[in-house]
Amino acid sequence: MTTRRDFLVLACGFAAGTAHASPDTMQEAIGKVTGGKPVTRGKVRLDVPPLIENGNSVVLSVSVDSPMTVAEHVKAVHLFAPENPLPNMVSVYLGPRSGRARFTTRVRVADSQTLLALAQLSDGSFWSDSVSVVVTLAACTEEVK
């Protein structure tokens, strides 16, 4: 049986052409950032509400546990959404002049999924955090009149 939700998801998919990024494109996007280096869970904190009413604008902030000195700082933070049409969401580049490894922005979330924040430290290591979110109104591909 086709439920209303299934139908809407399908309808969205058709409208989009590409409904969401495949696991391959997600791995590719992460690989492009890490260059195949291992990613450890920890140090990063991804703050996003677990229940999103409107996927078109979701306040999201990332902070990384780092002293942010010249010797030891966060170089970049990348955000990924595997179920968005394009897995990359935003990438920010920080440095010792940032003072604190923290930023906030607003993003679109296409569907219920697990968002991933990936931080690159000055010593070359990669750390991550992921948060599962449930989206009631997806930032999908609604038609424009």
Added chain:
Amino acid sequence: MARAIVNVPARARRGQIIEIKALIGHVMETGFRRTDIGAPIPRDIIRLFVCSYNGEEIFRADFYPAVAANPLIEFTTIATESGKLEFKWTGDNLFSASESAAIAVE
């Protein structure tokens, strides 16, 4: 010309970590949507945001279609010296906008 709003504290102590907010009016059209007759709507997004402090880059962000309309970004920097913070957004269709704010450091 897009409307941009930046929020930088007017004065700060040397070495203090200050919060910066930068907001710009932009549709951030994803390129994944279609009209009601099925024609694809071309992508129109801001791709790059750069903030520099007295000419030196302190923060940079790459935007993708997943960034919501009217992109807002909040970040921090260390107040090192009095001067000017410059904000620049660039994107599709030769989009370019800039804004600046002065800061007094004592």
